[in-house]
Amino acid sequence: MVTSRTPVSPFPLVEPSAAEPSAMGVVLDLIERIGRVPTGGTATVRLVGANRIAGLDLVTAWCASSGNEIVSVEGLTVTVLHGRSPDPLAGLDPAQLPGSRVWVYTNFDCNLACDYCCVRSSPKAERRAIGAERLQQIASEAAAAGVGELILTGGEPFLLNDLDALVNSCTDELPTTLLTNGMLFRGTRLERLRRMDRSRLTLQVSVDSATPGIHDSHRGNGSWAKAVDGIRIAHDEGFRVKVAATLPADQMHELDPFHDFLDTIGISREDQVIRALAHRGVADSGIELTVDSLIPEVTITADGVYWHPVAADHEDQFVTRDIFPLADAIAEITRRFVAHRRAADRAAEWFPCA
Secondary structure, three states: EEEEEEEEOOOOHHHHHHHHOOOOHHHHHHHHHHOOOOOOOOEEEEEHHHHHHHHHHHHHHEEEEOOOOEEEOOOOOEEEOOOOOOOOOOOOOHHHOOOOOOEEEEEOOOOOOOOOOOOOOOOOOOEEEEEOOHHHHHHHHHHHHHEEEEEEEEEOHHHOOOOHHHHHOOOOOOOOEEEEEOOOOOOOOHHHHHHHOOOOOEEEOOOOOOOHHHHHHHHOOOHHHHHHHHHHHHHHHOEEEEEEEEEEEHHHHHHHHHHHHHHHOOOOOHHEEEEEEOOOOOOOEOOOOOOOOOOOEEEEEEOOOOOHHHHHHHHEEEOOOOOOOOOHHHHHHHHHHHHHHHHHHHHHHOOOOO
C-alpha cells in the first residue's frame, strides 16, 4: 500500500505575527538594499517567521530573473551579490583547470634525502605505495573524466619492482610523465625502463645546476653526475626527457648558464622547467604556498587526494580520503577552488575616497 507523507519543513511551523513582513516584503526590502550598493557589492536580508521558506524561494527567483546572485544562506540571513560574480575558471589557461592533469605519488621512499624535499622522502621514509590495482583504476577513471595527462612521482619510482607494469597501465590510457632522479638506470631497472612505451611516456629528471656544486649540496655528492648520465641513457633509449630544477631565490643568477648547459645535452627549451624552492617538507626556507595561493593540481597518494603535489604530505592541503570515483574528487577540488576565488573577490571591496 502506498502512503503519502507531508514534506517536513526545515523551519519550525509557527503562526506569523502581524509585525512580520510577508515573503514579498522580504524581496522588496532586498530590492531597496541592492539599489544602495554598487555592482559587485552585497546586501543582506533576514528571513523571519512562517514566511522563511516562501521568502527564500522568492529571493531565489528574483535573483535569477534580475541578474543578481545569492552568495550565501547562513541561518536566517541571505547575502546577495549585486550583479553576478565572474567565473573564477574563465581566466585560466585550459592546462591550469583542475583535473586537466592528475598527479600520483607512486611511493614515498627514495634513494636520496634531498634537503628541500617537499614530501620528506628519503631512504628511511615509509614506502606508502599506491599499488598496481589502484593506479590502474586511477588511469581508467582519469581518461573517462577527461583528464589529459597523468604525472607519476615519488619518492623515487624506480625503487618499485613493478614500475614498468605500473607505467604501462597509465600509458595505455593517457600520455604520462614519470619524475625520477635519473640515477638508477642500470641492471634490472634499465630493463624495466626499456619495457615502457616511448611514444606515450616522458621522463622528467631532476637537475638543479649546470655544474655539480649546487645540485650535490642539496642532493648528495656524486648525484649530479649520475643524473646527467641518466639523461643520456634515457635519450639513447629513445625517450623524451624534461629536466626540472629547484632553485632558491638567491641562486636565480644561475639560470642563464643552466639553460645553456641543458641546451648542450639535448634538452629543448620547452622541456626545461624551473621551479622556486617551496617552504614545505624538510625545506627550512622558500616561498609559502597555501590553498589560497595555489591553483590546484589534483594529487593522489596512498592516503587520499590532495590539493597540490607540493603539499602531498601536509594536512592543510588534504582534500578527501575517497580517491574514487575520481570524477567526484576532481569536482570537489574544483568546487573548493571556485569558492576560494569568489571569497577572495568578495573580500576585495571598493572603498572610494574621492
